[in-house]
Amino acid sequence: MEILLKKMHEAVRQSDTLLVSTHLHADGDAIGSLLAVSLFLDQLGKRHRVIINDAEVDERFAYLANFDKIECASRVLEKEGAPTFDAAVIVDVPGKKRMGDSAALLDNIPVVIKIDHHPAEDDFTLDFVDTEASSASAMVYDWLRAGGAAMDKPLAEAVYTGIMSDTGRLSYSNTRVHDMRICAHLLECGVEVEAITNQIFFNNPYEALKVVGRGLVNLELYLEGRFALTHLSLEELNGADQSDLEELANYPVSVRGVRVGAYIREVEPGFYKISLRSRSRADVRKVAQRFDGGGHFHAAGCRFRGTLAQLLEKLIPAVEEQLIAAGENGS
Ligand SMILES: [Mn+2]
Numbered sequence: 001m002e003i004l005l006k007k008m009h010e011a012v013r014q015s016d017t018l019l020v021s022t023h024l025h026a027d028g029d030a031i032g033s034l035l036a037v038s039l040f041l042d043q044l045g046k047r048h049r050v051i052i053n054d055a056e057v058d059e060r061f062a063y064l065a066n067f068d069k070i071e072c073a074s075r076v077l078e079k080e081g082a083p084t085f086d087a088a089v090i091v092d093v094p095g096k097k098r099m100g101d102s103a104a105l106l107d108n109i110p111v112v113i114k115i116d117h118h119p120a121e122d123d124f125t126l127d128f129v130d131t132e133a134s135s136a137s138a139m140v141y142d143w144l145r146a147g148g149a150a151m152d153k154p155l156a157e158a159v160y161t162g163i164m165s166d167t168g169r170l171s172y173s174n175t176r177v178h179d180m181r182i183c184a185h186l187l188e189c190g191v192e193v194e195a196i197t198n199q200i201f202f203n204n205p206y207e208a209l210k211v212v213g214r215g216l217v218n219l220e221l222y223l224e225g226r227f228a229l230t231h232l233s234l235e236e237l238n239g240a241d242q243s244d245l246e247e248l249a250n251y252p253v254s255v256r257g258v259r260v261g262a263y264i265r266e267v268e269p270g271f272y273k274i275s276l277r278s279r280s281r282a283d284v285r286k287v288a289q290r291f292d293g294g295g296h297f298h299a300a301g302c303r304f305r306g307t308l309a310q311l312l313e314k315l316i317p318a319v320e321e322q323l324i325a326a327g328e329n330g331s
Contacts, residue, residue: 005146008113008126015086017047019109021073022136023093024053024100027243028165028200031061031070033091033115033136036158038066040140040149049083051076053100058243060203063196064161065154073101087111092136092162094294095121115139118294131296134174137162141182153190160186164200168250173298208244211237215248215263221255226328227319228252229262231308237265242273249275249299259328260284260319264311272304272311281326282319290318 012018020037022030034050041048051071061067076083088109094116096103106112112124117133133139141159149155163183167175170183187193204212215230222229230252232245242265252261259280267273274291276284278298285300291314293302304311323329 002146004126004128005143008115008128008143009147011087011111011113011126012041012044012046012089015046015111017085017087018049019083019085019088019105020048020050021052021088021090021093021099021102021105023098024102025242026052026054026057027246028058028061029135029137029162030092031058031064031067032158032160032162032165033140034070035064035066036137036140036144036155036162037089037091037115038069039152039155039158040144040147042066043149043155049076049085051102051105053102060199060243061161063199064158073105077101077104082108085109087113089113089115090124091115091140092117094118097121115143118296121294132176134172134176134179135162135166137166138179138182151185151189156186156189156191157196160191160196161200164196169197169201174296205241205244207238208240211240212245212248215245216251219252219255221258222316223320223323225255225257226259226323227261227316228255228258229264229312229315231264232266233308234266234269242267249277253277253279259323260287262315262319264308266308270305270307272306272308274302274304274311274315276300276302280323280328282322282328283326284319284322286325287315287318287322290314 022034038050050069051073053073055072057070113126114124115128115136117136119131120129137159163179214236215232219230249263260282261277263275264272276287278284283297285295285297288295288300288302291302291304295301
């Protein structure tokens, strides 16, 4: 692994212009790892641009340094065609399919470095992939440390934000001893725990929190109380920003006795997004794959076109199958 990390640093050092990008609908880990790489490139004095798919980036992460450096791929492509770069660093993304408009930017870049913790979908020039890692941000930390980067406060905040986001404040099953050690070091580097917790987790728009409440009212139990789900129609969503409702993915699986939870929301008429969570040995990634989705063992996602009834008709047996496969069918 050390050889790979070294090669990645060499590739960056040999490049004069770089692109940094991540997956579409960038979450805390995507933005944290993205900006950590950007801040590191600043330290090296490397010219670079941070271009991602999203036209609107989740404002709750606006406290991070270089947040205002993030550009929208479709706007860049429209204005200037595909700009050229010597190399790209992409983070928290398994392949081009998940990059939206920013995928097109990679076509003319000779060297692409990927840092990611999802099972790989595309191979690039240098792939640093660790599906055991909690977050892309933790991997970026390891890479930067291997290259002797100075962990100043802005960089530490970016990494810390990503780890907190993907581990649910160091509480999900993906949390490793290593993450605790990294975070301990980040605190020594000046990260203010309460300030960042407030920015990420206690920063809900009033209207969005009311929609979360509606989602809780819609909570339903299936499969003898082992599967819980909640759903929100377009009308019930009332235009709320999805990133403000993410907590809803964690509520169904928090019901006593529930092994698998789902949060279903209608994103366009007759088109649903589903977030799956497992609090058992049941693999929700396999459930998501039934719907052409993906993710991790304990947290995955997919989409569905049709009616809610049609979705449930397919989803409930798919969950039951994984519960049985995991020996979680009886209590
Ligand atoms: Mn991630």
